[in-house]
Structure formats: C-alpha cells, structure tokens
Amino acid sequence: EAGVAQSPRYKIIEKRQSVAFWCNPISGHATLYWYQQILGQGPKLLIQFQNNGVVDDSQLPKDRFSAERLKGVDSTLKIQPAKLEDSAVYLCASSLQGGETQYFGPGTRLLVL
Amino acid sequence: SQQGEEDPQALSIQEGENATMNCSYKTSINNLQWYRQNSGRGLVHLILIRSNEREKHSGRLRVTLDTSKKSSSLLITASRAADTASYFCATSGPGYSTLTFGKGTMLLVSP
Numbered sequence: 001e002a003g004v005a006q007s008p009r010y011k012i013i014e015k016r017q018s019v020a021f022w023c024n025p026i027s028g029h030a031t032l033y034w035y036q037q038i039l040g041q042g043p044k045l046l047i048q049f050q051n052n053g054v055v056d057d058s059q060l061p062k063d064r065f066s067a068e069r070l071k072g073v074d075s076t077l078k079i080q081p082a083k084l085e086d087s088a089v090y091l092c093a094s095s096l097q098g099g100e101t102q103y104f105g106p107g108t109r110l111l112v113l
Numbered sequence: 114s115q116q117g118e119e120d121p122q123a124l125s126i127q128e129g130e131n132a133t134m135n136c137s138y139k140t141s142i143n144n145l146q147w148y149r150q151n152s153g154r155g156l157v158h159l160i161l162i163r164s165n166e167r168e169k170h171s172g173r174l175r176v177t178l179d180t181s182k183k184s185s186s187l188l189i190t191a192s193r194a195a196d197t198a199s200y201f202c203a204t205s206g207p208g209y210s211t212l213t214f215g216k217g218t219m220l221l222v223s224p
Contacts, residue, residue: 004155033211033212035214040216041216041217042117042201042203042214042215042216042217043156043201043214044214045211045212045213048211055211056210056211091155091156093156098205098210098211099143099144099205099206099210099211099212100144100161100205101146101158101161102146102156102158102212103158104148104155104156104157105155106154106155107154107155109153
C-alpha cells in the first residue's frame with residue numbers, strides 16, 4: 001500500500017512570497033489533515049477535511065493560509081504572503097475516518113528568510 | 114491548544130533498559146494514540162487505546178490508560194538504539210474529532 005505523498009520536501013522562500021504544498025493521501029482515506037510542526041513542538045492541526053468538506057479549520061490563519069481538497073483526494077495548502085514565523089515542517093496525514101489512526105507523509109520543511 | 118502533556122520532556126537510557134513516558138490530558142477522550150517521530154521525518158503510528166480499554170500491548174510496547182486520572186503511559190521494553198526518537202501522545206475527543214498532540218518526549222538510547 002502506497003503511503004501519503006507530499007511535495008516538495010524542502011522549500012526556501014523570502015518573506016512575503018507565496019508557496020504551495022501538495023499532498024496525496026492513501027487511497028480510500030476519507031479524512032485528510034494538514035499540520036504545522038515548529039521545531040521542538042508537537043504537530044498543530046491547521047485544517048481537517050472529510051472528503052472535500054472542511055471539518056475543522058479553527059487554527060488556520062485564514063488571512064494568509066488557504067487549503068483545498070479537490071474531488072476529495074489530493075490537497076494543496078498555500079501560504080500567501082509568507083512570514084518568518086511560518087518556518088516549520090508542514091505535515092499531511094490521512095485516515096479512514098476522523099479521530100482514528102493517522103498515516104503521515106514525510107513532510108515539507110519550509111524556511112522563510 | 115495542545116491537550117496532551119508528555120513527561121518527561123527528555124529521557125536518556127542505555128540499550129536494554131526500559132523506557133517509560135507519561136501523558137496527561139484534560140478533557141474526556143474517545144481514544145488516545147502514541148506516535149514516534151525520527152529526526153526530520155514524518156510521524157509513525159505506534160498504538161491506539163480506546164477509552165474503555167486499560168492496557169494494550171504491541172511487540173515491545175505496552176500502553177496503559179487511566180481515564181479517572183486522565184493519564185496514559187507508554188513503556189518500551191528492552192530498548193534499542195533504533196528507538197531513539199521523539200514520542201507524542203495524541204487524544205481524540207468524542208465523535209471521532211480531530212487529534213490533539215502533546216509536545217513530545219525525546220528519547221535517546223545509547224549503545
């Protein structure tokens with residue numbers, strides 16, 4: 001079974017630039033999550049999708065972050081414009097349903113200069 | 114906000130010793146999960162224990178859950194250098210809601 005795929009693996013941008021991350025979940029997984037993990041901390045949920053609907057985006061900074069999950073499969077997370085404090089690892093995960101075992105991708109390490 | 118709080122923040126042991134990590138949480142849960150993260154990589158699911166379970170085993174892992182104390186512990190027996198990683202507990206509330214992760218315990222197992 002293929003795992004969760006993410007790209008790119010690394011990204012370096014200047015502040016105020018925009019960046020996008022892509023995630024392909026495990027086939028058949030209805031629930032998809034985006035997390036932000038700052039060095040030394042646990043993952044913080046940014047947004048949770050159930051199929052292509054949003055379940056929870058309460059911690060998503062909506063003035064600069066946006067996410068979509070077209071056709072209930074792949075998802076993209078965008079930051080525009082980026083700030084220095086957005087430097088973190090962005091993790092995508094999927095599960096059969098919310099609250100159950102999550103399978104994580106390798107993450108995208110973002111550095112904002 | 115992060116509900117789970119792991120203790121200790123860091124743990125250093127020798128190969129062959131047992132490692133115990135604790136997790137405390139604040140609100141009622143549907144299940145509690147433990148994940149491992151090797152440096153620079155994604156998280157790997159280790160074990161899930163439901164609120165009506167008290168103990169669960171998987172290989173060298175033993176997890177306990179005490180819902181009256183709102184706490185859980187993860188025991189790794191006969192640790193190996195390859196167990197060196199950060200370990201996170203995550204709680205899921207009623208209704209199959211989102212997972213909330215703690216800050217993690219960094220485990221270092223020396224040969």
